[in-house]
Amino acid sequence: MKLEATVSRRKRINRIKIIIIVLIIACLILPTIISIVLFIKVNSLQDQIDVLMIEKYGVTYNELRNKNHEEVAHAAVVAEDLSVEQSSDTDELESETSSDKQQISENNSLQTNNENKVTNEISDFTNVLDFKLDKENMKSKKVYLSFDDGPSQYTGDILDILAKYNVKATFFVIGKTDEYSKSMYQRIVNEGHTLGIHSYSHVYQTIYKSLEDFDKDFTKLSDLLYDTTGYLPHIYRFPGGSGNDVSKIKTSKIIEYLNKKNIIYFDWNVVNGDATGNLLTPEELYYNVIKGININNTSIVLMHDTDTKENTVKSLEPILKTLTEFQTEILPLDKDVTPIQQVTAE
Numbered sequence: 015m016k017l018e019a020t021v022s023r024r025k026r027i028n029r030i031k032i033i034i035i036v037l038i039i040a041c042l043i044l045p046t047i048i049s050i051v052l053f054i055k056v057n058s059l060q061d062q063i064d065v066l067m068i069e070k071y072g073v074t075y076n077e078l079r080n081k082n083h084e085e086v087a088h089a090a091v092v093a094e095d096l097s098v099e100q101s102s103d104t105d106e107l108e109s110e111t112s113s114d115k116q117q118i119s120e121n122n123s124l125q126t127n128n129e130n131k132v133t134n135e136i137s138d139f140t141n142v143l144d145f146k147l148d149k150e151n152m153k154s155k156k157v158y159l160s161f162d163d164g165p166s167q168y169t170g171d172i173l174d175i176l177a178k179y180n181v182k183a184t185f186f187v188i189g190k191t192d193e194y195s196k197s198m199y200q201r202i203v204n205e206g207h208t209l210g211i212h213s214y215s216h217v218y219q220t221i222y223k224s225l226e227d228f229d230k231d232f233t234k235l236s237d238l239l240y241d242t243t244g245y246l247p248h249i250y251r252f253p254g255g256s257g258n259d260v261s262k263i264k265t266s267k268i269i270e271y272l273n274k275k276n277i278i279y280f281d282w283n284v285v286n287g288d289a290t291g292n293l294l295t296p297e298e299l300y301y302n303v304i305k306g307i308n309i310n311n312t313s314i315v316l317m318h319d320t321d322t323k324e325n326t327v328k329s330l331e332p333i334l335k336t337l338t339e340f341q342t343e344i345l346p347l348d349k350d351v352t353p354i355q356q357v358t359a360e
């Protein structure tokens with residue numbers, strides 16, 4: 015009897031052991047299978063995204079993301095700065111009702127069907143505005159258009175459009191040594207625009223590591239621009255703005271450095287929004303610029319000149335068309351212009 019009981023107890027223990035082992039194996043195998051299934055799903059979704067991206071933008075998502083990487087980081091800083099600097103402006107922007115936005119996107123879908131090339135006929139975007147422009151008011155304003163991060167494949171187009179409207183702008187450029195880019199530096203100078211320093215590498219981690227690194231980067235670009243064009247730039251724009259919080263150097267140290275070199279730095283008070291992660295349509299970029307100009311007496315408009323900013327180019331001519339129609343004064347930045355600065359030396 016006692017032996018029988020022992021045997022059946024052993025059997026029961028063995029059964030429990032087997033159940034436990036099976037459970038453990040199941041616990042190991044199941045997540046593995048789920049992982050594999052998810053992996054395959056994600057890959058197929060990625061492929062679908064790429065197909066859609068290539069259809070719409072001509073590049074895969076990863077290519078676009080790599081290109082945008084720096085700009086997105088830039089945009090985050092920009093957005094942050096703006097929320098501090100321009101609380102009144104942002105309030106106004108935020109007070110757009112959702113129906114306004116809906117209306118814009120409806121207009122956009124109508125407009126984007128045209129798929130017009132960059133320099134084709136001028137589109138009139140005034141129908142996306144949900145406010146009225148006053149002629150006298152617009153006439154009294156000063157506008158400084160600025161393009162950061164060029165030269166790019168679109169610099170030539172931008173210069174052509176500016177020339178067509180006989181408008182001078184400002185280019186805060188980065189360092190590039192290929193022949194095309196050098197010819198763009200030269201065109202900017204020759205055609206009467208202001209060539210400003212942005213940064214040679216535009217890599218925050220390097221330029222803002224120490225004042226020594228900052229000086230190295232600054233001088234490298236300054237030298238390149240002087241050697242290429244014979245013109246020594248005297249205005250500067252901080253990558254990320256002077257109010258950026260990525261710099262390891264105290265901003266006052268950099269300002270001191272710039273002062274010693276007689277360099278004036280300019281931030282901005284209007285953004286077209288082309289540095290945000292999501293791609294805005296030409297109509298949305300237009301809307302942001304005109305709205306910003308409408309609420310400021312003097313506007314320094316931040317836009318970007320990079321290979322991914324085709325929509326910025328597409329928005330430029332409608333912007334210039336509206337501003338010329340309303341006789342708004344458009345000028346290049348210069349060291350005599352009262353700067354807009356997020357952070358000042360004092």
Ligand SMILES: [Zn+2]
Pocket residue numbers: 088162163212216253254
């Ligand atoms: Zn930049």
